[in-house]
Amino acid sequence: MSNERLLLVDDDKELCSLLTEYLSAEGYRVDSAYNAQQALEKLQSQSYSLMVLDIMMPGTTGLELLQQIRPRITLPVIMLTGRGDEIDRILGLEMGADDYLGKPCNPRELLARIRAVLRRMSPQAPVEGRLPEQPLVIGALSLNPATRDARVADQLLELTSAEFNVLAYLMQHAGQVLSKEQLTRWVLHRDLTAYDRAIDVHVSRVRQKLAPYFEQAGGESVEMIKTVRGQGYIFVYTADQVQG
Structure with missing residues (x-):
């Protein structure tokens, strides 16, 4: 079982609850933030291994949040992209995201992406x-x-x-x-x-x-x-x- 702490940032509370339940069952410690301000507060008070960040949020978007934090916070980020437009995904990667996954989000696929990103940070790579x-x-x-x-x-x-x-x-x-x-x-x-x-x-x-x-x-x-x-x-x- 993993002991990594993850931060989910998405204004969809129901999705956050579902993903938290699923990822917690896989051994991860999971916190949720429903807007950019909550995410910033959690990032300032807690150390995380990875952040899952929705691109489209009301107010400050996920892309804007990523742009704010990237110069000083280097934790891995997986973007959730609800739009079909490829430009959002490319913008996320150009701003420093490590990978992306389309919405609606399959929890098993997200788990695989999280494990893949964390694995690349580990010396125990294949x-x-x-x-x-x-x-x-x-x-x-x-x-x-x-x-x-x-x-x-x-x-x-x-x-x-x-x-x-x-x-x-x-x-x-x-x-x-x-x-x-x-x-x-x-x-x-x-x-x-x-x-x-x-x-x-x-x-x-x-x-x-x-x-x-x-x-x-x-x-x-x-x-x-x-x-x-x-x-x-x-x-x-x-x-x-x-x-x-």
Whole structure:
């Protein structure tokens, strides 16, 4: 049985009650908040392992709440998306969510997603997708899986758990093309589904966060992660040129 504490943030009290009952039976300690203000108060007073956050709430939306907390709170977040519009899901990922799940929400599927996200934070990952024990260093870029620190020279990179793992797996297999299927299994601990752009968004976010630190002559960004059309992504960076 798990001893992890979860925070459910959704204005649907009936859904929160149902999910709390289901997840509690699986060994999780579950708190609920029905609006953004309640969520902020709970986040300030209690430490959580993961937050399940509904995008569409009255007043401050889930996306707005995520945008507020991301600069200072790094706990994993799974977004619940009630709309069919893919833009909400992409926006959530771009703002730092780790994964998303559509509503109406199947409790068993949510449980699987929660376990997958928490598993990626654990050193006891499956061998196929396990991060190395030793730090990864390529040029000025270094990642320490033990402390989950990513740095360019001595500057800390602010990465979500999914972004850290994306970069770590790409660096670990530098020079090799990793398919979206592989990255989805290793990073999100689930299978790639049709129209699933979660990995694409996480890779894009990693690129954006690295770009300010690495420049070629003339100010152009170094292409560290290439897209191989129809195949996946490859980490190609080998230099150690740092901005400034």
